[in-house]
Amino acid sequence: MIAKKNAIIHDLSNVYFILSDWFNSIKNMHFDIIVSNPPYISYEENFLLKKNIFFEPLNALFSEKKGLRDIKYIIQESKKYLNSNGWLMIEHGFMQRKIILKYFKIHKYSNIISYKDIYGIYRITIGQIK
Secondary structure (H helix, E strand, O other): OHHHHHHHHOOOOOOOOOOOOOOOOOOOOOEEEEEEOOOOEOHHHHHHOOHHHHHOOHHHOEOHHHHOHHHHHHHHHHOOOEEEEEEEEEEOOOOOHHHHHHHHHHOOOEEEEEEEOOOOOEEEEEEEOO
């Protein structure tokens, strides 16, 4: 796991790694922040991708329902694992911002904000549970 190697390289002792299929391995845990970079590319968009991205496992890139299946699940389920005033931060595709904002609102997140990447494209949306 690259993140674990980076934690060792940078001598981070306050980081804990858990291998889980979404929330399956953390049933009794709660967090102040959940950060997710889920698969969000629709299968129909694979022609847009550069060939060098395919070193990643396909299930880390592609999601059903126009790339939104996993994002919807994470937004819905994260509420069970966030402490009061906790934040969900999620990366998404550049054309998914409006629907992501809608999902956050449907699931009663507040302080919802989208952020642009270094190219000026909205790619991150966050929301807070009260």
